[in-house]
Amino acid sequence: MKPAPFRYEAADSVEAALALLVHEDARPLAGGQSLVPMLNFRLARPELIVDLNPVRELAGLAVTADGALRIGAMTRQAALLRSPAVADGWPLLTEAVAHVGHSVTRNRGTVGGSVAQADPKAELGVALTALGARFHVRSGERGGRTLGAAELFAGPFTTALRDGELLVEIEVPPAPTGARMAFVEHARTHGDFAVAGVAVVHAAGGHVAIALLGAGAVPIRAEAAERALREGVDASEAARLAADGVPDDYRRALLQTLTERALARVTT
Amino acid sequence: MTAGTMIGASLRRREDARVLRGETRYLDDIECPGTTHAAFVRSPYAHASIESISVPQAAPGLIAVVTAADLGDAVRPYPVMEPQGAEVRVSEAHPVLAAGEVRYAGQAVALVIAESRALAEDAAELVEVDYDPLPVVTSPRASDVELMRWQRRAGDVEAAFAAAAHVVTGSYALPRLVAAPMEPRGCVASYDATADLLTVWCSAQDTHRPLEHLAHILGRPESAIRVIVPDVGGAFGSKGVIAPEVAAVAAAALRLGIGVKWTEDRLENMLASSQGRGIEGELDLALDAEGRMLALRARLWSDLGGYLLTTTPLPPHTAATLIAGCYDIAVADVTVVGARTHKVPIGPYRGAGRPDAAYMLEALVDEAARQIGIDRVALRRRNLIRAFPHTTPTGLEYDSGDFERCLDLALELAATEPDKRHGPARDDVYVHGTGIAVYVERAGGAFESAAIELLEDGRFAIASSSSPHGQGHDITFAQIAADRLHVPIDAIELSFGDSATTPPGVGTFGSRSVAMAGSAVALAADELSEQARALAAEVGLDTAPALNWVALAQAADAPLRAQAQFRSANVFSSGAYAASVRIDRATGALTVERLVAVDDAGTLINPLLVHGQVLGGAVQALGECLSEEAVYDEDGQMRSGSFLEYGLLTAADIPPIVTGEVETPSPLNPLGAKGAGEGGAVGALPAVANAVTDALGGRYVAPPFTADKLWRALRAAP
Numbered sequence: 001m002k003p004a005p006f007r008y009e010a011a012d013s014v015e016a017a018l019a020l021l022v023h024e025d026a027r028p029l030a031g032g033q034s035l036v037p038m039l040n041f042r043l044a045r046p047e048l049i050v051d052l053n054p055v056r057e058l059a060g061l062a063v064t065a066d067g068a069l070r071i072g073a074m075t076r077q078a079a080l081l082r083s084p085a086v087a088d089g090w091p092l093l094t095e096a097v098a099h100v101g102h103s104v105t106r107n108r109g110t111v112g113g114s115v116a117q118a119d120p121k122a123e124l125g126v127a128l129t130a131l132g133a134r135f136h137v138r139s140g141e142r143g144g145r146t147l148g149a150a151e152l153f154a155g156p157f158t159t160a161l162r163d164g165e166l167l168v169e170i171e172v173p174p175a176p177t178g179a180r181m182a183f184v185e186h187a188r189t190h191g192d193f194a195v196a197g198v199a200v201v202h203a204a205g206g207h208v209a210i211a212l213l214g215a216g217a218v219p220i221r222a223e224a225a226e227r228a229l230r231e232g233v234d235a236s237e238a239a240r241l242a243a244d245g246v247p248d249d250y251r252r253a254l255l256q257t258l259t260e261r262a263l264a265r266v267t268t
Numbered sequence: 269m270t271a272g273t274m275i276g277a278s279l280r281r282r283e284d285a286r287v288l289r290g291e292t293r294y295l296d297d298i299e300c301p302g303t304t305h306a307a308f309v310r311s312p313y314a315h316a317s318i319e320s321i322s323v324p325q326a327a328p329g330l331i332a333v334v335t336a337a338d339l340g341d342a343v344r345p346y347p348v349m350e351p352q353g354a355e356v357r358v359s360e361a362h363p364v365l366a367a368g369e370v371r372y373a374g375q376a377v378a379l380v381i382a383e384s385r386a387l388a389e390d391a392a393e394l395v396e397v398d399y400d401p402l403p404v405v406t407s408p409r410a411s412d413v414e415l416m417r418w419q420r421r422a423g424d425v426e427a428a429f430a431a432a433a434h435v436v437t438g439s440y441a442l443p444r445l446v447a448a449p450m451e452p453r454g455c456v457a458s459y460d461a462t463a464d465l466l467t468v469w470c471s472a473q474d475t476h477r478p479l480e481h482l483a484h485i486l487g488r489p490e491s492a493i494r495v496i497v498p499d500v501g502g503a504f505g506s507k508g509v510i511a512p513e514v515a516a517v518a519a520a521a522l523r524l525g526i527g528v529k530w531t532e533d534r535l536e537n538m539l540a541s542s543q544g545r546g547i548e549g550e551l552d553l554a555l556d557a558e559g560r561m562l563a564l565r566a567r568l569w570s571d572l573g574g575y576l577l578t579t580t581p582l583p584p585h586t587a588a589t590l591i592a593g594c595y596d597i598a599v600a601d602v603t604v605v606g607a608r609t610h611k612v613p614i615g616p617y618r619g620a621g622r623p624d625a626a627y628m629l630e631a632l633v634d635e636a637a638r639q640i641g642i643d644r645v646a647l648r649r650r651n652l653i654r655a656f657p658h659t660t661p662t663g664l665e666y667d668s669g670d671f672e673r674c675l676d677l678a679l680e681l682a683a684t685e686p687d688k689r690h691g692p693a694r695d696d697v698y699v700h701g702t703g704i705a706v707y708v709e710r711a712g713g714a715f716e717s718a719a720i721e722l723l724e725d726g727r728f729a730i731a732s733s734s735s736p737h738g739q740g741h742d743i744t745f746a747q748i749a750a751d752r753l754h755v756p757i758d759a760i761e762l763s764f765g766d767s768a769t770t771p772p773g774v775g776t777f778g779s780r781s782v783a784m785a786g787s788a789v790a791l792a793a794d795e796l797s798e799q800a801r802a803l804a805a806e807v808g809l810d811t812a813p814a815l816n817w818v819a820l821a822q823a824a825d826a827p828l829r830a831q832a833q834f835r836s837a838n839v840f841s842s843g844a845y846a847a848s849v850r851i852d853r854a855t856g857a858l859t860v861e862r863l864v865a866v867d868d869a870g871t872l873i874n875p876l877l878v879h880g881q882v883l884g885g886a887v888q889a890l891g892e893c894l895s896e897e898a899v900y901d902e903d904g905q906m907r908s909g910s911f912l913e914y915g916l917l918t919a920a921d922i923p924p925i926v927t928g929e930v931e932t933p934s935p936l937n938p939l940g941a942k943g944a945g946e947g948g949a950v951g952a953l954p955a956v957a958n959a960v961t962d963a964l965g966g967r968y969v970a971p972p973f974t975a976d977k978l979w980r981a982l983r984a985a986p
Contacts, residue, residue: 004390041910188915189921190921191918250976254855
């Protein structure tokens with residue numbers, strides 16, 4: 001469990017990181033909670049590791065004048081968990097990140113790293129999907145672009161990021177007034193990746209978002225269930241719709257139950 | 269602490285501060301000048317012939333590549349133990365490095381030595397092995413190769429079954445588990461040609477068995493090998509036999525005349541360290557109309573793996589001999605077959621056959637209670653052994669016990685106010701179950717020794733043959749010595765773990781250290797007291813109210829020394845466990861709400877450390893119930909090779925555990941001690957399993973009780 005040989009460069013700015021990431025076989029290193037084990041197992045064998053940890057401009061949480069939450073990609077998961085502003089405005093994130101690993105891994109693991117790793121069993125991508133987050137990416141050659149969750153998450157451990165592109169910031173729009181949120185999951189043991197989970201956001205006036213973990217290879221919005229809820233069906237019928245079509249009978253039942261429990265928390 | 273009142277005192281371990289401050293010295297902390305580093309080329313196949321091996325001539329930092337062909341007859345296969353009455357195919361002993369064939373994925377094929385571990389891993393990738401895959405057997409029932417068989421008949425089994433009012437049958441299985449010690453295996457081997465001495469620092473449970481195994485494998489006299497066991501970060505049975513990799517490193521150090529270090533990583537530990545459990549059984553119980561147990565039939569199949577390590581035959585033998593448990597059953601027919609499969613060999617893992625027996629028998633007894641319509645406690649009570657010594661139909665002799673008192677205490681503790689922290693029961697959401705189980709376990713046996721010396725300042729140095737890896741030998745043995753010598757605890761110093769200075773013994777395993785090595789300490793202290801009284805009389809020193817050890821030390825011409833060996837038959841610990849569980853109807857998620865653990869480990873020397881042993885064992889059993897399983901696919905590939913897949917519990921998953929003690933002294937040693945190292949692992953498994961079966965309305969599911977399995981069982985329940 002020692003990595004294959006690689007070259008290591010520490011970047012001290014986004015510009016410097018982007019310049020290094022032009023290398024055709026480079027991997028950015030964020031908190032290292034997934035990449036370092038993959039290196040040690042020799043499952044990942046990049047020629048160049050670009051360490052983002054010294055890039056101060058990538059870390060930090062801010063609430064903008066228009067009420068959006070901006071999460072620098074290198075913000076530690078522990079910082080997200082501890083943020084009063086996040087707990088106040090986007091409690092779904094506080095609740096979801098508490099399920100991510102353990103306190104020692106959250107101290108090191110980053111929000112952007114978790115998103116970019118695109119593990120289909122990861123909690124943060126699902127919570128951000130339910131919140132309608134926008135993902136800002138930059139490239140040295142092509143400049144910047146912004147993706148929604150449906151565009152970003154392309155498959156298991158796969159995002160739409162192109163070679164040389166770096167996730168720099170996650171922007172979470174302000175939640176509708178009076179919105180209630182819940183994150184519910186089932187994991188084998190405490191701190192383990194989830195087998196299934198659901199993130200819901202609900203507000204008077206018809207705002208409903210349901211994002212599922214474990215229904216497919218990426219976070220999935222349960223659009224039929226959202227629509228039905230807006231049209232007035234009860235939580236149990238919405239939950240049935242949310243899980244409808246999930247192939248495995250146990251997983252389908254699990255997602256239905258978790259969705260029903262999450263909806264019960266935000267609608268009653 | 270007043271002298272003479274040390275037995276039964278809950279004193280903390282004296283090494284705790286050192287451990288907590290990180291001042292321990294584990295294997296990887298051992299540095300010898302010029303040490304080189306080892307990595308292994310491991311088989312990717314569960315079963316294949318090796319057609320050829322091509323090794324790199326040069327690579328950065330590469331020092332040597334060693335294969336079975338290079339070692340030739342410089343090494344011999346493992347010595348294999350043959351349990352009493354068992355047929356064992358010792359010719360199937362584990363080779364040091366694979367020669368011509370591999371029989372499990374992860375088996376060591378070549379040893380690569382380089383200037384660093386990273387460079388050794390780089391060079392290992394350059395070793396090309398040409399494999400020809402062969403058919404893979406993963407189920408012991410599907411194997412046609414028996415590596416071990418033990419059977420025993422007592423009484424007229426056919427007549428007993430023919431006369432029975434009820435015959436109850438059950439089929440049970442326990443998956444394989446990994447021991448998962450926090451510190452994986454490793455060694456540093458160094459050869460001094462001038463002295464012709466091979467020194468091996470080894471993360472092991474003791475010095476004796478590594479020394480014996482190395483002497484056998486390397487064909488060297490034990491006097492030409494020194495084994496040093498530094499601080500050890502856990503073993504749970506998996507470090508009793510030296511790893512084949514350690515033998516390879518030692519052989520290479522001898523051959524090359526250099527120091528070589530191997531500290532394995534977690535993946536190696538998962539793939540190639542011996543695993544526990546892996547057993548299936550079919551049991552039939554004959555009972556009369558009143559529920560008295562007349563006869564037991566048991567056929568067990570153990571998934572032994574590709575080869576025999578030294579102690580691979582022991583756990584299935586132990587399971588078979590304990591299969592009659594706490595019950596007075598005179599007639600039995602028991603067979604255990606240890607089958608060859610294409611997996612890493614099994615070996616002792618906390619309980620080592622004891623949980624297997626208790627699990628199957630206690631599930632069967634609950635099944636009998638359900639089928640006959642007798643209360644499960646009443647059925648147990650009607651059949652418990654009450655007279656000791658008791659000879660089982662499998663040939664064991666239980667020394668003492670009070671099984672019914674353990675059962676009564678467990679029921680009493682279970683009946684107290686249930687834990688409310690999870691909120692009130694909501695039967696529309698959960699199904700609930702309770703379980704009770706009794707167990708008896710073999711402990712002690714064979715021999716250990718201790719050497720004691722009165723130091724000039726009136727303090728005492730004791731070298732014990734036993735060796736700790738977390739149990740707390742130091743304070744426990746100091747309590748025993750201080751009690752016998754009537755001196756303060758701080759007057760006693762213990763040393764362990766260096767074959768050059770350790771008196772003869774066997775090792776730390778099987779809940780035996782206090783009963784055996786502790787008794788040896790007591791005998792050595794008594795002998796020293798005898799010498800001291802003789803000296804006091806000779807030089808005219810007062811012996812009342814107590815011996816003046818400082819004056820004696822100054823009066824003696826030569827230091828007073830005593831060495832004692834203690835040998836006894838096995839002692840038998842026992843206990844009763846109760847569990848309450850709930851299963852979420854919608855998700856299948858199992859919550860163990862509460863566990864009651866009552867253990868009778870004989871006279872307790874240090875109740876605090878016994879409590880710790882009970883909790884630790886029980887938590888390992890909970891892991892076995894909830895989430896732990898070494899998963900292999902049909903190609904013999906391990907699918908749970910990291911802690912991402914292998915479900916070790918975390919502290920947050922542990923329920924409240926209520927403990928109680930019964931102390932029935934053993935008549936077989938001067939302390940009255942038995943053993944406490946495994947009781948938690950033995951008793952908690954059947955109690956939780958029976959509670960789960962109870963919640964499922966009698967439907968049997970094999971551990972681990974994962975949510976998907978329980979959800980499906982609830983759907984299928986009548």
